[in-house]
Amino acid sequence: MGKHFFFDKNDPIDRVDGRAKVTGTATYSAEYKAQNMAYGFLVGSTIAKGRIKSMETKTAERAPGVLAVITHLNAPKLPGYQTGKDPSKPPAAGQPLRIFYDNEIFYYDQPIALVIADTFERAVYAAKLVKAQYEKAEHQTELKTNLARKKTPTGPRFEDYKRGEADAYKNAPVKIEEEYYHPIEVHNPMELGSIIARWEEKDKVTVFTKTQGVEATQRSIAGAFKLPLENITVNAEHIGGAFGMGLRTWPYEIAGVMGAQKVGRPLKLVLHREQMFTNVGHRPETIQKIGLGATPDGKLVGLTHEAIADTSSYEEFTEATVNISRFLYACPNVTTRYRLVPLNICTPIWMRGPGEATGAFALESAMDELAFALNLDPLEFRLRNHADTDPERNLPWSSKHVKECYEMGAEKIGWEERKAQPGAVKDGEWLIGYGMGTGSFGAFRGAATVKIKLEPDGKLLLQCSVNDMGPGTATMMTSVASNELGIPVNNIKVEMGSTNLPPGPTQGGSTVTSTVGAAVQETCVALKEKIAELAGKEGLAFHKANVQTVKAEDLRFSASGISLKKDDTLTIAYSDLFSQNGLTTLELTRESRGKQQPFSMYSFSVHFVKLRVHPPTGRIKIDHVVACADAGAIVSPKTAASQMIGGVVGGIGMALMEDMVIDHRFGRPVNNNLADYHVPVNADIPNVDVLFVNKKDPHTNPMGSKGLGEIALVGVAPAVANAVFNATGKRIRSLPITPDKLID
Amino acid sequence: MATKGSYHDQSDDKAANEGRRKFLKQSSLLTALAVAPTHLVKAAESEIDEKAAAYFEQVPLSIEVNGAHHKLSVEPRVTLLDLLREQLALSGTKKGCDHGQCGACTVHVNGKRVLSCMSLAVMQEGKKVTTIEGLADGDRLHPMQEAFIKHDGFQCGYCTPGQIMSGIACIREGHANSEDEIREYMSGNICRCGAYPNIVKAIADVKKGGQQL
Numbered sequence: 001m002g003k004h005f006f007f008d009k010n011d012p013i014d015r016v017d018g019r020a021k022v023t024g025t026a027t028y029s030a031e032y033k034a035q036n037m038a039y040g041f042l043v044g045s046t047i048a049k050g051r052i053k054s055m056e057t058k059t060a061e062r063a064p065g066v067l068a069v070i071t072h073l074n075a076p077k078l079p080g081y082q083t084g085k086d087p088s089k090p091p092a093a094g095q096p097l098r099i100f101y102d103n104e105i106f107y108y109d110q111p112i113a114l115v116i117a118d119t120f121e122r123a124v125y126a127a128k129l130v131k132a133q134y135e136k137a138e139h140q141t142e143l144k145t146n147l148a149r150k151k152t153p154t155g156p157r158f159e160d161y162k163r164g165e166a167d168a169y170k171n172a173p174v175k176i177e178e179e180y181y182h183p184i185e186v187h188n189p190m191e192l193g194s195i196i197a198r199w200e201e202k203d204k205v206t207v208f209t210k211t212q213g214v215e216a217t218q219r220s221i222a223g224a225f226k227l228p229l230e231n232i233t234v235n236a237e238h239i240g241g242a243f244g245m246g247l248r249t250w251p252y253e254i255a256g257v258m259g260a261q262k263v264g265r266p267l268k269l270v271l272h273r274e275q276m277f278t279n280v281g282h283r284p285e286t287i288q289k290i291g292l293g294a295t296p297d298g299k300l301v302g303l304t305h306e307a308i309a310d311t312s313s314y315e316e317f318t319e320a321t322v323n324i325s326r327f328l329y330a331c332p333n334v335t336t337r338y339r340l341v342p343l344n345i346c347t348p349i350w351m352r353g354p355g356e357a358t359g360a361f362a363l364e365s366a367m368d369e370l371a372f373a374l375n376l377d378p379l380e381f382r383l384r385n386h387a388d389t390d391p392e393r394n395l396p397w398s399s400k401h402v403k404e405c406y407e408m409g410a411e412k413i414g415w416e417e418r419k420a421q422p423g424a425v426k427d428g429e430w431l432i433g434y435g436m437g438t439g440s441f442g443a444f445r446g447a448a449t450v451k452i453k454l455e456p457d458g459k460l461l462l463q464c465s466v467n468d469m470g471p472g473t474a475t476m477m478t479s480v481a482s483n484e485l486g487i488p489v490n491n492i493k494v495e496m497g498s499t500n501l502p503p504g505p506t507q508g509g510s511t512v513t514s515t516v517g518a519a520v521q522e523t524c525v526a527l528k529e530k531i532a533e534l535a536g537k538e539g540l541a542f543h544k545a546n547v548q549t550v551k552a553e554d555l556r557f558s559a560s561g562i563s564l565k566k567d568d569t570l571t572i573a574y575s576d577l578f579s580q581n582g583l584t585t586l587e588l589t590r591e592s593r594g595k596q597q598p599f600s601m602y603s604f605s606v607h608f609v610k611l612r613v614h615p616p617t618g619r620i621k622i623d624h625v626v627a628c629a630d631a632g633a634i635v636s637p638k639t640a641a642s643q644m645i646g647g648v649v650g651g652i653g654m655a656l657m658e659d660m661v662i663d664h665r666f667g668r669p670v671n672n673n674l675a676d677y678h679v680p681v682n683a684d685i686p687n688v689d690v691l692f693v694n695k696k697d698p699h700t701n702p703m704g705s706k707g708l709g710e711i712a713l714v715g716v717a718p719a720v721a722n723a724v725f726n727a728t729g730k731r732i733r734s735l736p737i738t739p740d741k742l743i744d
Numbered sequence: 745m746a747t748k749g750s751y752h753d754q755s756d757d758k759a760a761n762e763g764r765r766k767f768l769k770q771s772s773l774l775t776a777l778a779v780a781p782t783h784l785v786k787a788a789e790s791e792i793d794e795k796a797a798a799y800f801e802q803v804p805l806s807i808e809v810n811g812a813h814h815k816l817s818v819e820p821r822v823t824l825l826d827l828l829r830e831q832l833a834l835s836g837t838k839k840g841c842d843h844g845q846c847g848a849c850t851v852h853v854n855g856k857r858v859l860s861c862m863s864l865a866v867m868q869e870g871k872k873v874t875t876i877e878g879l880a881d882g883d884r885l886h887p888m889q890e891a892f893i894k895h896d897g898f899q900c901g902y903c904t905p906g907q908i909m910s911g912i913a914c915i916r917e918g919h920a921n922s923e924d925e926i927r928e929y930m931s932g933n934i935c936r937c938g939a940y941p942n943i944v945k946a947i948a949d950v951k952k953g954g955q956q957l
Binding site: 014015017018019020021022023024025026027028030031033064119120121125188189190191192238239240241243270272273468469470471472638639641642643645646647648649650673674675679680681682683684685686687688 | 843904932
């Protein structure tokens, strides 16, 4: 029997969509088939600010196979645009970019035309024939030269925060005050931004698109085209990674729907890799200042954390960059300030571990610096400032096992080999360093509805509109259902990623396991109760055997049917149970949502890094990473471990290589491709050990899990930077830590 | 720099168009003249009808993909990747960059790994192409596919077909003798989800299994 237990590491279930993914049958958004498909290609602006004076599209229109060229001059007037209503609103202030709305240019490579042809090659060729003349205006793309234009974001969430005395670190006996820099990072999932749009009727459209939330995209398209929600069907079963890039509906998606309407054919629009750098958001460039002060025996007395980040010139994008400093350590006096600088660049979007990852780089680097100044082991320094309750909200934690993370991670990486004095551990020409960093992210739970269907042969179907960009949502759902019902994994099927299914959450913010897992669990419990009710009916086997009342908890569920726990000689097959009750299948739908509770709910991670630096060349080679997570009970061990490893890899990219460079003379990126924008490749990544505390959180949800996706990355970059300091004595406060920064 | 004023795009539009027409004329004269209707050549020469150009631009192609023979007619500029994805309905081969920088489009041509986005379809005349769809033997998965599932060598699955095709080639090439060697010879295949350690384990496992790949 394939009953799977959450904690059974010896037999964790394989990814349930693994077979589809290794055989090439998993279908991504650009891969759905349609008769008479047309192909679109976007033309981008060559200036970063100004106005389009004129456009020449006739040559493109005459090119072979071209069906239409859409520009601001001939674009259909979207009703949602006319009223200023947002077609693709993130929770940000401002006016989202309305594609092909007028002649104004806000950033380099902003789409100015959509060329549609009968083949991909013809669309790409004709796109090159579209020409524009501009009235150029002075653009601003550089953060550091525009700091004077900084502003406090709108809304109470981003007001300055003060606990105790403002800037109290200044009067501490031991203190540091440093600036930390994070460049623009780009999500760059391997799958390109892509959409297929097909109008079924004059006012009904079906799309297949790269989104992390089919319902959010449905609302956006409905808003732009002013159509009822039910007229818009959005599908996104498999997404080829996104890391936050799919958390809003981008202008290109609206263009795809618009283009399909214009030519009256299904339209496939796939971004080019260069457009992935310019048109679908980024992790903002950020300048942070940390002031940190402690008593000589290492008790924090003051922490001030300031951040200034970029946003676009038309929207206010915000994230929780400084918030981690408010609760990670017990410190009586904390001040945080957060500002934005509008630049001529596409609006940023949350990237894995959003804000927290950027903030943790500054905070956890500063903690390492102050530990060194105090002559304390960085772990010991953290233990002395461990927050036993949430100091920001004055609430108990729902659970917190960060001390166990420190302990088991230190043991696994060999922390006792670490020397406090930088450069003290050598291996030939190489200097060896150890570093660690702490991460945290809110353990949120939202609302989801799950429909469950049990067939007489014991096959179970789970349905929810949630989708999967990689962490293994379907595997998690299968694991929860199998664990609850005792039905083997192979008998469970999951349908997901469509607005035709019961409503689920957007995949983001480390919430899906908590939200959808809980919904699966609760629906399964309801199913068990229903079955108990059916099984207890007069005239049925249990009743005949003098079992008068059947309760769910008295039953054992298996592949084929149910039996009594106290007497398993008597089994009722599902098929018999159904036929005796006049049923062909058993279906149940339940909505489930988290409740407000008097606890502070967070996941925590601690990352340990051992690396080596080659001083003559500045080369860094990471030898070993240990990633420890306090993420409650681990529901799907195999996919959870992969998720942690993935976060580590992302964090190594952030620490050592990722940096979108803009040539500010022209306001355009110079490394907008995967050869020049470096991301980690296989040779950059060592073995990564993943350790889970794996203790149930009593309050988050029925499974006792907490989120994992973000904490996998938060804290990795400072662990690397701290290890570089331990190896070399060089404190690199400007990411990425490239070899040139380490050569004397 | 960056002052207000009129800006004219440095256009190579005209040159490109002239080049195209010149090429068309030359190719008309050299090769297509015998088969092309005269009025079409005239139309192209008089620069009236770009649409007519389409008729010249198909080239015959005979290619074997996953054991199936195809006799096709393709434009010379169609890449092997786009041929597979858009014309042969084999979307298992992925487009990640279209620049030869990410490895997602890796296929085997005559048994060797090739970036299909950097290869024109017409260059594959008479060759045997194997894609991810051609690896399994009916329901029986290829050992590398099995190993990727066992070691969870993927998350989103988008780079996976390329990783698997490269992984098989890596062993065939004799470049899977240590974990470090696998890492080096698999570094042309980017995995943004970061499944690298598990990919290495999968390939090492298949190598250890010693099957003929």
